[in-house]
Amino acid sequence: MPMPPNRLTYQTAGESHGPSLVSTILGVPAGLDIDTDTINRELARRQGGYGRGGRMKIETDTVEIITGVRLGKSIGSPITMLIKNRDSRLDDLERTPPMYRPRPGHADLAGSVKWLTTDCRETLERASARETAARVAACCIGRLLLKQVFDVEVFGFVRSILDARTAAVVEHARLDELRAARDESDTYTLDSETTELQRAIIRRAKSDKDTVGGDVECHVFGCPPGIGSSMNWYDKLDARIAYAVMGIQAFKAVQIGLGVQCSQRTGSQVHDPIHFDPSKINEPSLGFTRSSNNAGGTEGGMTNGQPIVVNGTMKPISTLLRGLPSIDLNTKQPEDSQYERSDVCAVSAASVVMENVVAMEVANAFLEKFGGDSVLETRGNYDSFLDIARTLPLDGDTPPDSVIA
Numbered sequence: 265m266p267m268p269p270n271r272l273t274y275q276t277a278g279e280s281h282g283p284s285l286v287s288t289i290l291g292v293p294a295g296l297d298i299d300t301d302t303i304n305r306e307l308a309r310r311q312g313g314y315g316r317g318g319r320m321k322i323e324t325d326t327v328e329i330i331t332g333v334r335l336g337k338s339i340g341s342p343i344t345m346l347i348k349n350r351d352s353r354l355d356d357l358e359r360t361p362p363m364y365r366p367r368p369g370h371a372d373l374a375g376s377v378k379w380l381t382t383d384c385r386e387t388l389e390r391a392s393a394r395e396t397a398a399r400v401a402a403c404c405i406g407r408l409l410l411k412q413v414f415d416v417e418v419f420g421f422v423r424s425i426l427d428a429r430t431a432a433v434v435e436h437a438r439l440d441e442l443r444a445a446r447d448e449s450d451t452y453t454l455d456s457e458t459t460e461l462q463r464a465i466i467r468r469a470k471s472d473k474d475t476v477g478g479d480v481e482c483h484v485f486g487c488p489p490g491i492g493s494s495m496n497w498y499d500k501l502d503a504r505i506a507y508a509v510m511g512i513q514a515f516k517a518v519q520i521g522l523g524v525q526c527s528q529r530t531g532s533q534v535h536d537p538i539h540f541d542p543s544k545i546n547e548p549s550l551g552f553t554r555s556s557n558n559a560g561g562t563e564g565g566m567t568n569g570q571p572i573v574v575n576g577t578m579k580p581i582s583t584l585l586r587g588l589p590s591i592d593l594n595t596k597q598p599e600d601s602q603y604e605r606s607d608v609c610a611v612s613a614a615s616v617v618m619e620n621v622v623a624m625e626v627a628n629a630f631l632e633k634f635g636g637d638s639v640l641e642t643r644g645n646y647d648s649f650l651d652i653a654r655t656l657p658l659d660g661d662t663p664p665d666s667v668i669a
């Protein structure tokens with residue numbers, strides 16, 4: 265099937281305990297600096313966070329660029345990246361035995377029926393969150409494009425783990441400070457008090473042989489109004505962000521801006537008043553300001569010039585050391601679910617995944633609007649759009665005098 269023009273598409277491949285993970289990205293304009301340090305830094309952050317299990321002590325995820333890059337820059341051809349698994353043992357039946365007792369909450373049961381086998385391993389190897397290493401690598405290309413071509417910044421962090429929630433306010437002007445605070449925290453939240461509470465929750469879950477989930481949040485700064493589209497449901501940027509976030513392993517909800525709280529307020533309490541500040545006409549907002557951002561930066565499936573704010577909810581990991589009531593798929597008799605090495609909490613890691621998948625969706629929407637075979641052309645298209653948009657109203661937009669009279 266021919267690919268639509270001006271659209272980044274990506275695919276990951278690889279099993280959790282296979283030899284490697286692979287990412288392929290199509291549609292990257294030529295001339296993008298494929299900064300492997302940034303990609304590897306994101307991969308290292310994905311491996312971190314308090315509450316991770318033994319696997320992360322074995323792996324040191326880094327990408328090897330296989331195709332699409334010359335002298336550090338994209339050349340317009342498909343980019344392929346490889347991440348080697350150190351814990352590669354897919355065909356070793358002693359170290360990687362079949363799994364017949366499905367874990368409630370995991371893909372095990374549904375996958376076993378779908379692929380007609382009682383061995384859940386055939387499903388779990390791909391359903392495992394290990395795949396997100398390849399997804400982070402792929403989506404980080406979108407993040408690089410956003411930063412290098414459009415000067416758009418993406419920031420993700422952990423808002424809460426169980427009931428330990430940071431009240432920190434996120435603002436573009438404080439981005440460096442917020443990033444430093446997050447990188448200080450080993451749960452990737454924004455203050456030391458919440459970090460301690462979250463650590464205590466994870467420690468407690470570990471000693472109870474249980475698991476915990478939480479909420480992650482992502483902010484995108486520097487988008488002009490008009491990215492995405494209201495013309496077709498599948499072009500709506502908020503819908504596409506929600507799709508990408510729900511596609512992350514163990515995510516059960518996604519909200520933009522005020523999200524589910526909208527139903528508890530009236531229209532006058534929800535919608536963000538519009539102002540115009542001529543001193544900000546050269547900023548990406550083009551001078552259109554708001555006194556609140558309940559919309560989370562999107563209206564009608566398009567950016568409105570305010571930061572995009574996305575919240576995602578990750579359920580507790582479904583592999584519990586204590587097991588959960590289940591059955592043996594061969595005997596159909598009650599048995600506790602099988603334990604596989606896993607994490608007590610991976611919300612911190614999930615915040616890195618979410619940050620990058622959101623970046624990819626936004627990058628894609630930019631590229632669809634501005635096109636271009638090289639980043640120079642893309643940037644030129646963007647600049648000329650901003651130049652025209654700043655001159656609004658255009659000739660013919662203002663009503664003729666006869667109408668005003």
Ligand code: EPS
Pocket residue numbers: 280317318319320351391392393394395396397581582583604605606607610613
């Ligand atoms: C993960 C790798 C996995 C798990 C975890 C995340 O490795 P292993 O199964 O070898 O321990 O640690 O995956 C799951 C929580 C899951 O349910 O599959 C990773 O790389 O993020």
